[in-house]
Amino acid sequence: MVSGPGGVGKGTIARLLVERDGRLWLSRSWTTRPQRPGEPDDAYVFVDHDTFRSHIEADGFLEWAEFHGNLYGTPWPDAPDDRDLLLEIDVQGARSVAERDPAALLIFVDSPTRSDQAERLRQRGDPEDAVRRRLAEGDRERSRAADLAAIEVINDDLARTVEEIASLIEARRGA
Ligand code: 5GP
Numbered sequence: 662m663v664s665g666p667g668g669v670g671k672g673t674i675a676r677l678l679v680e681r682d683g684r685l686w687l688s689r690s691w692t693t694r695p696q697r698p699g700e701p702d703d704a705y706v707f708v709d710h711d712t713f714r715s716h717i718e719a720d721g722f723l724e725w726a727e728f729h730g731n732l733y734g735t736p737w738p739d740a741p742d743d744r745d746l747l748l749e750i751d752v753q754g755a756r757s758v759a760e761r762d763p764a765a766l767l768i769f770v771d772s773p774t775r776s777d778q779a780e781r782l783r784q785r786g787d788p789e790d791a792v793r794r795r796l797a798e799g800d801r802e803r804s805r806a807a808d809l810a811a812i813e814v815i816n817d818d819l820a821r822t823v824e825e826i827a828s829l830i831e832a833r834r835g836a
Contacts, residue, residue, distance in 0.1 A: 662748045662755045663826070664806060665770035666799025668782035670816050672704065674770060675749045677823045682830070685747045686740035691716065694731040698786060724750070724757040729794060752805040759809060766833045768826055769806035773817045
C-alpha cells in the first residue's frame with residue numbers, strides 16, 4: 662500500500678513501480694470525486710454517489726473511505742494469484758487492509774517540506790481552499806501513518822523514491 666498526503670506524487674510513483682515490476686498489479690479505485698482537468702480517464706472509475714452506495718451495499722469493496730466529502734473505494738481485486746497487489750489509498754483505508762492482512766506493507770510517501778507539497782497541489786490546479794484542506798489532512802495522515810508503523814519514504818527525487826520503494830517491496834517478498 663502506498664499512502665501519503667495529496668500532491669506528493671503517489672499516482673506517478675505507483676505507475677512507475679508497475680512499469681518496472683511485472684509482478685505488481687495496480688488496483689483501480691472507484692471515486693465519487695469529479696475528474697480533474699487533465700487527469701487520465703483511467704485514474705479512477707468515476708461514478709456518482711448512488712452507484713458507489715449500491716456497490717457498498719452489494720459488498721463490492723475490499724475497503725472504502727470518505728475523504729473531503731468524496732467516497733473512495735478499492736473493489737475486490739481480481740489479480741492472478743502470482744501477482745502482488747499494489748494499492749494507492751489513504752491511511753484509513755490502509756488500516757482496514759492491514760487488519761485483514763497483517764503482512765501487508767504500508768509505505769507513507771511524504772514531501773521533503775510542506776511548501777513543496779503546497780506547490781505541487783497548486784501546480785496541478787487545486788484552488789487555495791483545497792490546498793489548505795489537503796495540507797491539514799496531510800498532517801493528520803502523517804500521524805495516523807506513524808501509529809500504523811508505516812515506513813516513511815521522502816519523495817525528494819522521483820527515480821530515487823521509486824528505487825527505494827521497489828527495494829522495500831523486494832525485501833518484504835524475501836522475508
Ligand atoms: P485524490 O482525490 O487526490 O485522487 O485522492 C484523495 C485520497 O484518497 C488520497 O489519499 C488517495 O490515496 C486516497 N484514495 C484513492 N483511492 C482510494 C481507495 O480506493 N481507498 C481509500 N481508502 N483511499 C483512496
